[in-house]
Amino acid sequence: xxxxxxxxxxxxxxxxxxxxxxxxxxxxxxxxxxxxxxxxxxxxxxxxxxxxxxxxxxxxxxxxxxxxxxxxxxxxxxxxxxxxxxxxxxxxxxxxxxxxxxxxxxxxxxxxxxxxxxxxxxxxxxxxxxxxxxxxxxxxxxxxxxxxxxxxxxxxxxxxxxxxxxxxxxxxxxxxxxxxxxxxxxxxxxxxxxxxxxxxxxxxxxxxxxxxxxxxxxxxxxxxxxxxxxxx
Ligand code: C5P
Numbered sequence: 001x002x003x004x005x006x007x008x009x010x011x012x013x014x015x016x017x018x019x020x021x022x023x024x025x026x027x028x029x030x031x032x033x034x035x036x037x038x039x040x041x042x043x044x045x046x047x048x049x050x051x052x053x054x055x056x057x058x059x060x061x062x063x064x065x066x067x068x069x070x071x072x073x074x075x076x077x078x079x080x081x082x083x084x085x086x087x088x089x090x091x092x093x094x095x096x097x098x099x100x101x102x103x104x105x106x107x108x109x110x111x112x113x114x115x116x117x118x119x120x121x122x123x124x125x126x127x128x129x130x131x132x133x134x135x136x137x138x139x140x141x142x143x144x145x146x147x148x149x150x151x152x153x154x155x156x157x158x159x160x161x162x163x164x165x166x167x168x169x170x171x172x173x174x175x176x177x178x179x180x181x182x183x184x185x186x187x188x189x190x191x192x193x194x195x196x197x198x199x200x201x202x203x204x205x206x207x208x209x210x211x212x213x214x215x216x217x218x219x220x221x222x223x224x225x226x227x228x229x230x231x232x
Contacts, residue, residue, distance in 0.1 A: 013083020
């Protein structure tokens with residue numbers, strides 16, 4: 001059998017309401033180009049990635065312009081206009097479109113459009129760590145802060161031990177067939193690993209990087225720019 005290929009799947013159909021901006025956050029400018037363009041560029045620069053699927057909402061008015069501007073730079077990009085009401089639905093839309101090209105055993109790396117700090121080295125670290133893995137896994141960071149659980153009044157009720165706690169990042173990398181079945185059966189999960197866990201499987205945690213954070217609030221863009229200039 002042919003070795004498994006690796007496909008990137010980028011759900012980019014969110015509206016990013018916490019940014020309070022006029023554009024969805026994946027299209028805001030970061031160091032001269034949209035946040036999403038950084039992510040697509042990085043996957044194109046990664047030797048292990050055979051194809052890049054971006055899932056946008058059917059009404060998206062930005063992606064075509066971006067692809068035209070990129071021209072020859074993104075030969076492996078496919079745009080899928082099947083974004084849904086939740087991230088999970090958008091990912092499922094992308095997986096179903098990818099089923100025309102990928103087989104059951106091919107790997108899919110699902111990555112948030114709003115994490116422009118991803119690097120080729122992180123992609124290769126994940127792909128290498130999971131090469132022989134039966135389940136798959138994700139980039140994540142061990143929690144370093146002391147964690148508090150609050151009561152209804154915003155007062156610390158107790159301290160939660162942080163040993164063995166990780167903050168999930170993306171990419172999250174699973175086989176196409178397994179991930180599709182897992183997400184179809186788990187309507188309420190917030191990430192792919194959560195759906196795999198529901199099947200009783202244990203995704204492998206591979207150490208990510210603080211620079212691979214998700215743009216959520218307005219000052220995150222300035223921080224991402226500092227990281228890109230090597231100052232963060
Ligand atoms: O909103 P949040 O930051 O959790 O979104 C994570 C990723 O999922 C983003 O890339 C966003 O564009 C995507 N998403 C999506 N479809 C939705 C909601 C979020 O593709 N309905």
